[in-house]
Amino acid sequence: MTVIRATTMRTTARAPGAARGATARGSSDGGIPALGVPDSTAGFLADGYEFGRRRFELVGGDAFRTRLMGRPVTVVFGAEAARMFTEGSRFSRERAMPSTVQHLLQDKGSVQTLEGKAHRHRKSLFIDVLEPAELGRLRERFVVAWGAQVAAAGGRPLAIADATPLALTRAALGWSGIPIELVDTEKLTEHLISMVDNAGRVGPSNWRARAKRHGTERWASEAIIAVRHGQIAVAEHSPIARLAGHRDAEGHPLSGEDAGVELLNLLRPIAAVSRFLAFTALALIEHPEWKERIRRGNHVDWFVNEVRRTAPFFPVVGGTARGAFDWRGSRVRSGDWVLLDLWATNHDRRIWREPDRFDPDRFATWDGDVNALIPQGPGSVDDGHRCPGEGATIALMEEFARFLVDADFRVPPQDLSSNLRHFPALPADHMRLAFAG
Ligand code: HEM
Structure with missing residues (x-):
C-alpha cells in the first residue's frame, strides 16, 4: 500500500517555481x-x-x-493580507465568486450575500443555533447514525467520503428538529453533496447539480412553511423553529425562499464535513502515533486543527472592493476583484514552520491568530463572513477521530493520494475502511 501525505499528493501539476506561462512584471505604480x-x-x-x-x-x-x-483580479495570501481582506468592511461578496460556485453554495438571499446591519442580524441566527451548548445533540446523533451504518455494512469496506454524508445529514436533520421520518434522507444527502462536489466544476455536471439544487430549495422552503403553519410539530427552541420564526433587521419574517436557502446553509455544510472526515481517517492511518495519543485523551483538538489546516477544501474566498484604498503601494479601486488564498495562507511558511509537514504539536505554541488558520475563512465570526460552523465542524471531526481510535478496522489496498487539481480534492478511492463486523 502506498501512502502519500495529503499535501504532497499525486498531482499532474508542475513542481513549485514552474508556474505555467507565468513570469512576473512590476506594476506601473511600483506596487503589486x-x-x-x-x-x-x-x-x-x-x-x-x-x-x-x-x-x-x-x-x-x-x-x-x-x-x-x-x-x-488581485490574488493575496498570508495573515496580513487576510486582515486587509476582512477588517474595515472593505469588501462585499457581490460578484466575488463565479456564478457556477455562488449558486450551488450560497445562492441569492443567503447570509453570505448580505452586508452591514442586515448581515450581522442574520448571522446572529447562525451563531445562536450553532453555539457550543447546541452541539452536543449534533455529536450524539452523528455517533448513533454512523454506528448504525457501520453495523449495517457487516464488515464490508465503507468509503468514508461516500458513507459519512448520510450519517451527517441524518444527524443534521435530527439536530435541526426536522422529523427524520418525513424526509428521504438518501436523496437529500445525494443532493447536498452534489452541491459541494460540483461547485468547482463548469458545464453539464454543474448544471445538473443546479437543477437538483432548485428542487432541494423548494423542499426546504416547503418545510419552513409547514413549520410556520403548524403542519409539522417541532420543539419550540429547535434550530428549525428559530429559523422559521426569524425576523430580519427590520422586523419582517424571512420569505419562504430565503428561509429555505438558510436551512440548506445549515444542512449542506454539515454533510460536507464528510470531506474533512475522510482526511481525518487518512491522517490517523499515516500518523498512527496519534491514535495512542488521542486514546489517552491527549490533544484531539490539535490533531483536528492540523487536519483542517492541511486538508484541501475551499481554496480561496473572494471579495469586491466597496471603495478605493491603498495596499502594498498599489491602488485597489472600487469594484476591483480580490481573492484571498486560504490554501496558501494555511501553508504560509512565515506562519507555519515546515508547512507541508503534518505536525499537530505545532498547536502547542500557536497564538490563535484568527487570520492565520483560515480553512473556514478569515477574521471575526460576528462582524465578518467567517464560517459560523467551525465549532460544529471541529466537534464532528473530534467525535469521528475518537470513534476511529477505538474502532477495529483494516485499510484495504487503495490509492490514498489526492489530486490537487480537483475542487474539492479527496483521496482517490474516497478513503475505504473495513470495520470488523
Ligand atoms: C466542512 C467544513 C466547512 C468548511 C471548510 C467551511 C468553509 C467556509 C468558508 C470558506 C466560508 C466563507 C468565509 C468567507 O467568506 O470569508 C464559510 C461560510 C459559511 N459557512 Fe462554513 N464551512 C464548513 C462548515 C460549515 C458548517 C458545519 C456550517 C453550519 C452548520 C457552515 C455554515 C456557513 C455559513 C452560514 C457561512 C456564511 C457566513 C457568512 O457569510 O457570514 N459551514 N464556510
Whole structure:
C-alpha cells in the first residue's frame, strides 16, 4: 500500500517555481506585480490548489495581479493580507465568486450575500443555533447514525467520503428538529453533496447539480412553511423553529425562499464535513502515533486543527472592493476583484514552520491568530463572513477521530493520494475502511 501525505499528493501539476506561462512584471505604480500572461485561467486549472503558492513564490511577495476568466483580479495570501481582506468592511461578496460556485453554495438571499446591519442580524441566527451548548445533540446523533451504518455494512469496506454524508445529514436533520421520518434522507444527502462536489466544476455536471439544487430549495422552503403553519410539530427552541420564526433587521419574517436557502446553509455544510472526515481517517492511518495519543485523551483538538489546516477544501474566498484604498503601494479601486488564498495562507511558511509537514504539536505554541488558520475563512465570526460552523465542524471531526481510535478496522489496498487539481480534492478511492463486523 502506498501512502502519500495529503499535501504532497499525486498531482499532474508542475513542481513549485514552474508556474505555467507565468513570469512576473512590476506594476506601473511600483506596487503589486502583475503576472506576465494575459490570463491565468489555464494556469489555475493546471495547478489547482497550488496555483497561488507557485506564483507568490515567483513574484516573491504576498500579492499579484492577473486575469481569471478574462476578469482582472488581485490574488493575496498570508495573515496580513487576510486582515486587509476582512477588517474595515472593505469588501462585499457581490460578484466575488463565479456564478457556477455562488449558486450551488450560497445562492441569492443567503447570509453570505448580505452586508452591514442586515448581515450581522442574520448571522446572529447562525451563531445562536450553532453555539457550543447546541452541539452536543449534533455529536450524539452523528455517533448513533454512523454506528448504525457501520453495523449495517457487516464488515464490508465503507468509503468514508461516500458513507459519512448520510450519517451527517441524518444527524443534521435530527439536530435541526426536522422529523427524520418525513424526509428521504438518501436523496437529500445525494443532493447536498452534489452541491459541494460540483461547485468547482463548469458545464453539464454543474448544471445538473443546479437543477437538483432548485428542487432541494423548494423542499426546504416547503418545510419552513409547514413549520410556520403548524403542519409539522417541532420543539419550540429547535434550530428549525428559530429559523422559521426569524425576523430580519427590520422586523419582517424571512420569505419562504430565503428561509429555505438558510436551512440548506445549515444542512449542506454539515454533510460536507464528510470531506474533512475522510482526511481525518487518512491522517490517523499515516500518523498512527496519534491514535495512542488521542486514546489517552491527549490533544484531539490539535490533531483536528492540523487536519483542517492541511486538508484541501475551499481554496480561496473572494471579495469586491466597496471603495478605493491603498495596499502594498498599489491602488485597489472600487469594484476591483480580490481573492484571498486560504490554501496558501494555511501553508504560509512565515506562519507555519515546515508547512507541508503534518505536525499537530505545532498547536502547542500557536497564538490563535484568527487570520492565520483560515480553512473556514478569515477574521471575526460576528462582524465578518467567517464560517459560523467551525465549532460544529471541529466537534464532528473530534467525535469521528475518537470513534476511529477505538474502532477495529483494516485499510484495504487503495490509492490514498489526492489530486490537487480537483475542487474539492479527496483521496482517490474516497478513503475505504473495513470495520470488523
Ligand atoms: C466542512 C467544513 C466547512 C468548511 C471548510 C467551511 C468553509 C467556509 C468558508 C470558506 C466560508 C466563507 C468565509 C468567507 O467568506 O470569508 C464559510 C461560510 C459559511 N459557512 Fe462554513 N464551512 C464548513 C462548515 C460549515 C458548517 C458545519 C456550517 C453550519 C452548520 C457552515 C455554515 C456557513 C455559513 C452560514 C457561512 C456564511 C457566513 C457568512 O457569510 O457570514 N459551514 N464556510
